Amino acid sequence: MPKVGIIYNDVKPLACQVAHHWQEKLTSLGYDIHLTTGMGGLLGYSSHERPICHTPIESLAPPHFDTDMDFAVVLGGDGTVLSAFRQLAPVGVPLLTVNTGHMGFLTEAYLNQLPQAMEQVLAGDYEIEERAxxxxxxxxxxxxxxxxxxxxxxxxxxxxxxxxxxxxxxxxxxxxxxxxxxxxxxxxxxxxxxxxxxxxxxxxxxxxxxxxxxxxxxxxxxxxxxxxxxxxxxxxxxxxxxxxxxxxxxxxxxxxxxxxxxxxxxxxYTARFIRLQPPEFFKVLREKLGWGLPHIAKPSSVELP
CATH class of the missing domain: 2.60.200.30 (Probable inorganic polyphosphate/atp-NAD kinase; domain 2)
Incomplete structure (x- = not known):
């Protein structure tokens, strides 16, 4: 039975709702589904009274999220994505990152694109991009x-x-x-x-x-x-x-x-992003940060008589 994970931001009601919806849907299709929140990747802050909060890098993977997992879906913003990779990079699970937050610089799809994205991933029609x-x-x-x-x-x-x-x-x-x-x-x-x-x-x-x-x-x-x-x-x-x-x-x-x-x-360990189309970094820079957008009119190429 194929195994799929879902990591979601439990602070956001919409992410919780979508996570449980897809848990039910994928289970009905015969997938072994495991849910966890992004909180497991938050390492916490030390204090003067407790200056050390040591959690080994390899100890953050949630139960059942292991090398047998085909992929996991992340529902949240960039913070949830960062947390998810801290949890799953040591076991090599690729992540489909779905934006339910604001900027979503690290996400691959928006929430309204999730049905088509899941269909594409379940069909194996995707690439994996590895980030250092x-x-x-x-x-x-x-x-x-x-x-x-x-x-x-x-x-x-x-x-x-x-x-x-x-x-x-x-x-x-x-x-x-x-x-x-x-x-x-x-x-x-x-x-x-x-x-x-x-x-x-x-x-x-x-x-x-x-x-x-x-x-x-x-x-x-x-x-x-x-x-x-x-x-x-x-x-x-x-x-x-x-x-x-x-x-x-x-x-x-x-x-x-x-x-x-x-x-x-x-x-x-590397962060393994699921890409639904070949990665286009400059497009993301343009859409999210406005890089390369023209701010003045280009010179006209029409010659005057």
């Missing part, structure tokens, strides 16, 4: 204290964000560099259209095998963004006497104490 993910680990001396998988970015900053920090950053085996900024972002190509873009970084097309380091409001004209091969590890140490906060994909975080250090690298 980051593994983020926090160490105290040599002991692993916290880790997370992310599709967009890792952000390190002080609380509150309005004060400058000093970072010592080592990319691969290159010499350590000092960066003075409000914070620092390490992003994937997918994350280049998220926080990194707002911080002034470039857009990177998903197939390019690179990562990006982006200072947030750097206190130097020489501290600019850096694009580097995704085969390089990045080590970050704080040169501040106070704790910092690390946030992954905007929804999970932990405190970083002065003697702690962070290691980020490309994860062996």
């Amino acid at each position: 993910m980051l593994s983020v680990q926090l160490f105290h001396q040599e002991e692993l204290m916290w880790e997370a998988l992310c599709l967009n970015e890792m952000v390190l900053h002080r609380e509150p964000l309005t004060s400058m920090c000093h970072f010592e950053v080592e990319v691969g085996k290159h010499a350590t560099v000092d960066i003075a900024a409000d914070g620092i972002i390490i992003s994937t190509p997918t994350g280049s259209t998220a926080y990194s873009l707002s911080a002034g970084g470039p857009v990177i097309t998903p197939g390019v095998p690179v990562m990006q380091l982006m200072p947030i409001c750097p206190h130097s004209l020489a501290s600019r963004g850096l694009v580097f091969p995704d085969t390089e590890r990045v080590t970050i140490r704080s040169a501040n006497p106070d704790p910092l906060v690390m946030v992954v994909d905007g929804n999970a975080g932990c405190y970083v104490l002065p003697k702690d250090w962070i290691c980020t690298c490309r994860s062996p």
Whole structure:
């Protein structure tokens, strides 16, 4: 019996309604259906009283969501998609992402397109696009204290964000560099259209095998963004006497104490997107962010007599 999963945002009544509707429909067609919410991919925030909330990367997959699952449907916005990939990337389940939120930059279909999309996927008429993910680990001396998988970015900053920090950053085996900024972002190509873009970084097309380091409001004209091969590890140490906060994909975080250090690298796991047609990244940029839209009239090609 083919096995299919549904991950939905249980905060949104419409997503809950659609999830249970498709559970009944697919069950009647002979599929083994398993439901879960996106909450399982939210790693939580640490606090001063409990500075570590360590959940191993491989421990987030919900029960019955495993390598035997053909695919899963995600019902929600970009936050639900990010959470779903943290849950299922380690077991390699491809996801059909359906927008019931707002921006939906990471989603493949809108809710009104779901019947046609499901028909196409059940017929096997789709492609799988793999996106790089980051593994983020926090160490105290040599002991692993916290880790997370992310599709967009890792952000390190002080609380509150309005004060400058000093970072010592080592990319691969290159010499350590000092960066003075409000914070620092390490992003994937997918994350280049998220926080990194707002911080002034470039857009990177998903197939390019690179990562990006982006200072947030750097206190130097020489501290600019850096694009580097995704085969390089990045080590970050704080040169501040106070704790910092690390946030992954905007929804999970932990405190970083002065003697702690962070290691980020490309994860062996990838985000596997189900595509109903060949991926067209520039079309998504144009539709969601307005990239490449003409803002002035083009010169006329008609010659005057």
